[in-house]
Amino acid sequence: MSIVRGGGTKVGQPARCRVTFPAVRIVVAVKHVPDIQADRTLGQDGRLARDGGDGTLNEVDENAVEAALVVAESAGGAEVIALTMGPDDAVDAARRALQMGADSAVHVLDEAAAGSDALGTAHVLAAAVRKIAEDGPVDLVVTGMAATDGLTSLVPAALAAELGIVALTLAVDVTVADGAVVVRRELDHADETLRAALPALVSVSDRANEARYPNFAAIMAARKKPVAVWSLADLGVPPDEVGSAGARTRILAAEPRPARKDRVLVTDTGDAGAQLAAYLVEHKLA
Amino acid sequence: MTVLVLLDHTDAGEPRATAPELVALACSLGEAEGVWVGAAPLPAQLPSGLARVHRVAVANDWAPEGEHVAPVVSEAVAAVVDATGASVVLLASTFENKDVAARLGALHGAGVVTDADSVAVEHGTVVAGKTVLAGTWTTRVEVVAPLAVVLVKAGAADAAEPAAAPEVVEHAVAPSYVGGLVEVVERTERAGTGRPDLASAQTVIVGGRGTEGDFGPLEELADELGAAIGATRVATDEGWIAREAQVGQTGVTVSPRLYIGAGVSGAVHHRGGMQAAGTIVAVNNDPDAPIFEIADYGIVGDLFEVLPQATAELRRLRG
Numbered sequence: 001m002s003i004v005r006g007g008g009t010k011v012g013q014p015a016r017c018r019v020t021f022p023a024v025r026i027v028v029a030v031k032h033v034p035d036i037q038a039d040r041t042l043g044q045d046g047r048l049a050r051d052g053g054d055g056t057l058n059e060v061d062e063n064a065v066e067a068a069l070v071v072a073e074s075a076g077g078a079e080v081i082a083l084t085m086g087p088d089d090a091v092d093a094a095r096r097a098l099q100m101g102a103d104s105a106v107h108v109l110d111e112a113a114a115g116s117d118a119l120g121t122a123h124v125l126a127a128a129v130r131k132i133a134e135d136g137p138v139d140l141v142v143t144g145m146a147a148t149d150g151l152t153s154l155v156p157a158a159l160a161a162e163l164g165i166v167a168l169t170l171a172v173d174v175t176v177a178d179g180a181v182v183v184r185r186e187l188d189h190a191d192e193t194l195r196a197a198l199p200a201l202v203s204v205s206d207r208a209n210e211a212r213y214p215n216f217a218a219i220m221a222a223r224k225k226p227v228a229v230w231s232l233a234d235l236g237v238p239p240d241e242v243g244s245a246g247a248r249t250r251i252l253a254a255e256p257r258p259a260r261k262d263r264v265l266v267t268d269t270g271d272a273g274a275q276l277a278a279y280l281v282e283h284k285l286a
Numbered sequence: 287m288t289v290l291v292l293l294d295h296t297d298a299g300e301p302r303a304t305a306p307e308l309v310a311l312a313c314s315l316g317e318a319e320g321v322w323v324g325a326a327p328l329p330a331q332l333p334s335g336l337a338r339v340h341r342v343a344v345a346n347d348w349a350p351e352g353e354h355v356a357p358v359v360s361e362a363v364a365a366v367v368d369a370t371g372a373s374v375v376l377l378a379s380t381f382e383n384k385d386v387a388a389r390l391g392a393l394h395g396a397g398v399v400t401d402a403d404s405v406a407v408e409h410g411t412v413v414a415g416k417t418v419l420a421g422t423w424t425t426r427v428e429v430v431a432p433l434a435v436v437l438v439k440a441g442a443a444d445a446a447e448p449a450a451a452p453e454v455v456e457h458a459v460a461p462s463y464v465g466g467l468v469e470v471v472e473r474t475e476r477a478g479t480g481r482p483d484l485a486s487a488q489t490v491i492v493g494g495r496g497t498e499g500d501f502g503p504l505e506e507l508a509d510e511l512g513a514a515i516g517a518t519r520v521a522t523d524e525g526w527i528a529r530e531a532q533v534g535q536t537g538v539t540v541s542p543r544l545y546i547g548a549g550v551s552g553a554v555h556h557r558g559g560m561q562a563a564g565t566i567v568a569v570n571n572d573p574d575a576p577i578f579e580i581a582d583y584g585i586v587g588d589l590f591e592v593l594p595q596a597t598a599e600l601r602r603l604r605g
């Protein structure tokens with residue numbers, strides 16, 4: 001199934017579409033994660049304990065929402081739909097996106113999705129984007145560059161692959177004009193500017209923008225915005241394809257790193273540099 | 287068991303520092319074969335131990351500047367997997383390669399492990415070791431799919447020695463439809479810093495806001511220790527040093543034997559990229575700086591006093 005607008009779509013091949021503003025619809029994927037400032041632990045099964053009650057919107061996803069809103073505003077008020085998959089609490093991530101300015105939200109909530117790896121997550125999110133596209137074509141999907149829990153950075157490109165669209169990842173700058181998206185990215189060894197016709201997926205870096213802070217009025221307004229709750233059955237995703245059942249990786253063992261021993265804290269009284277040199281030599285680090 | 291290694295290289299065709307590490311690791315798992323994507327010429331020497339190298343030309347008048355985009359590289363790797371029946375693919379754990387791995391997972395059914403620091407075959411299945419939650423936990427992860435794609439961190443294995451290039455098998459792939467939609471408007475490859483590669487260096491010295499833009503004392507200590515130089519996001523945001531020097535959650539993850547942080551507060555985002563270091567040294571003039579919570583050797587002091595003295599003393603001690 002294709003998520004693109006317009007006719008002329010050959011089967012199995014998304015069309016190079018022409019999008020004219022202000023018809024843009026944007027889906028922004030947001031994840032609810034345990035707060036990185038709090039103590040995070042793994043359970044016996046090696047899965048992250050997600051019941052600490054101190055979950056929050058994945059920080060970089062605030063940049064993703066901001067990028068989506070800016071594109072929508074420059075397109076004269078396009079529609080922004082926040083999409084999240086996760087347990088009950090995850091709706092908080094979607095709510096935060098609504099407070100920032102997204103128009104509506106979708107929460108994929110299903111016990112069978114628990115324990116999904118990044119590829120399972122992408123599979124479910126792709127099904128959700130296709131369902132969103134039933135009400136009108138989706139032109140742009142925006143994600144963060146990484147979720148701070150697993151830090152895999154796999155979901156964006158996997159989601160785009162499932163949807164049959166281009167992924168322009170790690171954007172520090174995003175511009176949408178004339179039916180195409182242009183992204184500047186800074187990689188380990190190179191700087192690049194990439195361009196692709198819509199529909200496309202963009203993942204944004206924390207350097208892409210400063211995310212807006214919702215004011216009281218925005219927070220109140222968000223309460224009235226619709227949040228659809230969809231199950232795997234609603235998406236037509238067989239439960240054994242995702243969740244722990246469908247995961248292609250399995251955690252065999254997980255252990256906290258042993259505490260650091262023999263730690264030293266000195267206050268410089270004039271010779272700390274020399275002491276440091278001696279420490280490095282003694283420990284064969286220099 | 288055939289283990290494919292994606293041989294990352296510069297646009298001009300020089301293998302990246304991680305390539306010989308991955309080849310050595312692949313040789314410890316099974317029969318190692320290399321994958322070389324694009325028109326860049328094969329170097330006269332490649333890491334030793336490769337049984338074959340598969341050179342994949344990207345067909346269809348493809349613009350050479352687009353050869354490295356993820357859809358194209360993943361198609362190339364998938365073609366060689368099909369041709370060789372390989373069951374393991376090793377890639378350097380970079381953001382670009384994560385996009386390649388994600389496509390192999392989504393379109394070719396691979397199981398993917400990111401940021402592995404070890405890889406072994408146990409009872410016929412691939413098991414990777416990795417640290418998670420900002421280096422505070424270690425895990426062992428098993429791949430339960432017929433094709434295992436493992437993204438391996440720099441420095442996870444000793445590099446294989448260079449050797450004459452092995453037998454070359456030529457392949458040609460047409461870029462996938464989606465690959466053809468990516469237009470590379472501009473690409474500028476950055477020159478190396480002349481120092482060890484940040485991600486794999488044994489010693490890393492990181493400067494933060496406390497340097498106030500003067501990395502001189504860090505550079506001199508780095509010369510003495512053969513270290514790579516890294517930075518906090520604040521230091522890169524200020525433009526004091528290039529972006530690729532950023533260590534942390536959204537930058538490079540380092541796990542050197544020795545990390546030295548100077549004028550670095552130790553924000554949680556930064557810790558995420560360095561907490562797995564062997565020994566952590568911190569120099570900060572604020573005794574309450576959070577980095578002291580994780581430092582093996584903490585010095586409350588002025589980096590402009592402490593670092594030059596340490597450099598001078600190291601020179602004296604070592605003659």
Ligand SMILES: Cc1cc2nc3c(=O)[nH]c(=O)nc-3n(C[C@H](O)[C@H](O)[C@H](O)COP(=O)(O)OP(=O)(O)OC[C@H]3O[C@@H](n4cnc5c(N)ncnc54)[C@H](O)[C@@H]3O)c2cc1C
Nearest residue numbers: 494495496518519534535536549551555556570571572589
């Ligand atoms: C989504 C997100 C992602 C982020 N990702 C990263 C990341 O990947 N990497 C990263 O580093 N940050 C990242 N950050 C930023 C991070 O939160 C911190 O702001 C940053 O790490 C702080 O940098 P700093 O330690 O240089 O500056 P500060 O926190 O300002 O600390 C400077 C320190 O220098 C000390 N100092 C000052 N003068 C001297 C002196 N003369 N001698 C000795 N000490 C001195 C001060 O006491 C202070 O502790 C991210 C933030 C967000 C929101």
Ligand SMILES: Nc1ncnc2c1ncn2[C@@H]1O[C@H](COP(=O)(O)O)[C@@H](O)[C@H]1O
Nearest residue numbers: 029030085143144146147152153154155
């Ligand atoms: N469960 C999820 N629900 C919604 N979006 C997600 C989910 N998991 C990952 N994402 C998106 O994918 C990005 C990268 O996540 P990851 O690949 O897990 O590091 C995040 O910044 C989100 O935008």
